[in-house]
Amino acid sequence: MKSYEVNFDGLVGPTHNYGGLSYGNVASQSNSQQSSNPKEAALQGLAKMKALMEMGFQQGVLAPQERPDVAALRRLGFSGTDAQVIERAAKEAMPLLVASCSASSMWVANAATVSPSADTADGRVHFTAANLNCKYHRSIEHPTTSRVLGAMFANQQHFAHHAALPAVAQFGDEGAANHTRFCREYGEAGVEFFVFGRSAFDNRYPAPQKYPARQTLEASQAVARLHGLRDEGVVYAQQNPGVIDQGVFHNDVIAVGNGEALFYHEDAFLDTEQMLAELQGKLARVGSNFQSICVPRSAVTVDDAVRSYLFNSQLLSRPDGSMLLIVPQECQANERVWNYLQGLTSSGGLIREVKVFDLKQSMQNGGGPACLRLRVALNETELAAVNPGVIMTAPLYGSLTAWVEKHYRDRLSETDLADPQLLLECRTALDELTQILKLGAVYPFQIN
Ligand code: SUG
Numbered sequence: 001m002k003s004y005e006v007n008f009d010g011l012v013g014p015t016h017n018y019g020g021l022s023y024g025n026v027a028s029q030s031n032s033q034q035s036s037n038p039k040e041a042a043l044q045g046l047a048k049m050k051a052l053m054e055m056g057f058q059q060g061v062l063a064p065q066e067r068p069d070v071a072a073l074r075r076l077g078f079s080g081t082d083a084q085v086i087e088r089a090a091k092e093a094m095p096l097l098v099a100s101c102s103a104s105s106m107w108v109a110n111a112a113t114v115s116p117s118a119d120t121a122d123g124r125v126h127f128t129a130a131n132l133n134c135k136y137h138r139s140i141e142h143p144t145t146s147r148v149l150g151a152m153f154a155n156q157q158h159f160a161h162h163a164a165l166p167a168v169a170q171f172g173d174e175g176a177a178n179h180t181r182f183c184r185e186y187g188e189a190g191v192e193f194f195v196f197g198r199s200a201f202d203n204r205y206p207a208p209q210k211y212p213a214r215q216t217l218e219a220s221q222a223v224a225r226l227h228g229l230r231d232e233g234v235v236y237a238q239q240n241p242g243v244i245d246q247g248v249f250h251n252d253v254i255a256v257g258n259g260e261a262l263f264y265h266e267d268a269f270l271d272t273e274q275m276l277a278e279l280q281g282k283l284a285r286v287g288s289n290f291q292s293i294c295v296p297r298s299a300v301t302v303d304d305a306v307r308s309y310l311f312n313s314q315l316l317s318r319p320d321g322s323m324l325l326i327v328p329q330e331c332q333a334n335e336r337v338w339n340y341l342q343g344l345t346s347s348g349g350l351i352r353e354v355k356v357f358d359l360k361q362s363m364q365n366g367g368g369p370a371c372l373r374l375r376v377a378l379n380e381t382e383l384a385a386v387n388p389g390v391i392m393t394a395p396l397y398g399s400l401t402a403w404v405e406k407h408y409r410d411r412l413s414e415t416d417l418a419d420p421q422l423l424l425e426c427r428t429a430l431d432e433l434t435q436i437l438k439l440g441a442v443y444p445f446q447i448n
Contacts, residue, residue, distance in 0.1 A: 016103040
C-alpha cells in the first residue's frame with residue numbers, strides 16, 4: 001500500500017502580532033512591539049502550501065484559533081460582556097490581553113506529537129496535543145487544537161487522540177518540534193526520535209542556565225507510552241543545554257530529519273556519537289540505512305543557525321530518492337549559510353536542491369518553514385479517512401486566499417488588540433472558515 005508524509009500547515013490567524021511573548025526565542029524578543037501584517041503573513045503561508053502541493057507533495061491545512069481568547073481572560077477574572085472583558089484587560093493587564101491575542105497556534109509543529117500507525121501497538125495513528133505550558137500564551141492552545149485535530153482526523157478506526165499531558169512544567173511538552181521519525185518508507189515501522197531539553201525528576205541531566213528548556217524527558221516518555229511505541233522503536237536524546245542558552249528553544253531550530261536522514265548542527269546534542277549509534281542500530285533492525293549529515297560549527301555557527309533558521313527547514317523526499325530542502329529567505333541572506341547550502345547541493349549527496357520561501361512575517365516571531373507544518377505519515381486508507389475539507393487543492397487555495405483578502409487586516413499594533421471590533425472580525429472570519437474547511441463547530445464561540 002502507498003504511504004505519504006502529509007504536511008498540514010498552520011493557517012496564520014487574523015490577530016498575528018509581535019507580542020514579545022517568548023523569552024528564549026530571539027526573534028520574538030527582538031521584534032516585540034513592531035506592527036505586524038496579518039494578511040501578508042497568511043498569504044505567505046498559503047503560498048508555501050500551494051507551492052508544495054504543485055510540486056506533488058501531499059499538503060493539508062490546520063485552522064487557526066479564536067483570538068482574543070475571551071474565555072481565557074474570563075478564567076483570569078475579567079468579567080462583563082465580551083467587549084468589557086477586552087476593555088478591562090487592556091486597561092488593567094495589557095500583557096494578558098496581548099497573550100490572549102497571540103496567533104501562535106500557526107506554528108503547528110508545536111500542536112501535537114504524531115505517531116504513524118506502523119509504529120503504534122494498536123495500528124492506529126496517535127496524536128497527543130502538546131500542553132505548551134512553558135509560555136502562557138501557548139498553554140491556552142491545546143483544548144482547541146484537540147477539537148480541530150479531532151475534526152480533521154475523525155475516524156476512530158484509524159486515529160487515536162490523547163489529551164495534553166498534565167499542565168505542569170515537569171511535563172512540559174512542545175509537540176513535534178522536538179520529535180522526528182526515521183523510516184525507510186512512511187508506511188513501514190520506523191524509529192521515533194524524541195529530543196528533550198531537561199529532565200524534571202533526574203538531576204543527572206544538565207539544564208540550561210539562561211533560557212528555559214521547554215521539553216522534558218518525562219513528557220517525551222509519557223507520549224511514547226500513550227502512543228504504544230516499542231522500546232526498539234524509540235530513541236531519546238538530550239539537546240545541548242548550551243545551544244538552548246543561545247536561542248535554540250526547540251530542537252527543530254538546530255536539526256531536521258526525514259526518511260533515513262538526520263541533518264543537524266555539530267553542537268545540537270549531548271552525547272552525539274552514542275545517540276547516532278543508537279539510531280543506526282535501531283533503524284538497522286527495521287531494515288533501514290540511517291545516515292546523518294553534520295553541519296560543522298566552522299561552516300555555520302549556532303548564531304547563524306538561530307538567525308537564518310537553516311535547520312528549521314522542511315526536508316522532503318522526492319520520487320527519485322533524493323531530498324529537497326525548503327528554507328526561509330533568511331538563509332539566502334546569510335553568506336556562510338548560503339555558501340554551505342551551495343556546497344551541500346552540489347556535492348552529489350542526498351540533499352540536491354534548496355527552495356527559498358518568503359515567510360518573513362512568521363520568521364519575525366521565530367517561526368520558519370518547519371514550525372509552520374505538522375507532519376502526519378499516512379497510508380492510502382488513512383489518507384482517505386482524513387476530513388477531505390482540510391486537504392489542499394487548487395480550489396481550496398483559491399477559497400482561502402479570497403477569505404484572507406476579505407477578512408484580514410494589513411496592519412496590527414498593540415493598541416489595535418484592545419479594539420473589541422477585532423474580536424467580532426475574527427469570529428466572523430473563523431465561522432466562515434469552519435464552513436470552508438468543513439470542520440463543524442470547533443471554536444469556543446461556536447460551542448458555548
Ligand atoms: O513558541 N513564537 C513561537 C515560535 C514557535 C516556533 N516553533 C517551532 N520552532 N517549532 C514560540 O516561541 C512568539 C509570539 C510573540 O512573541 O508574539 C511565539 O510564540
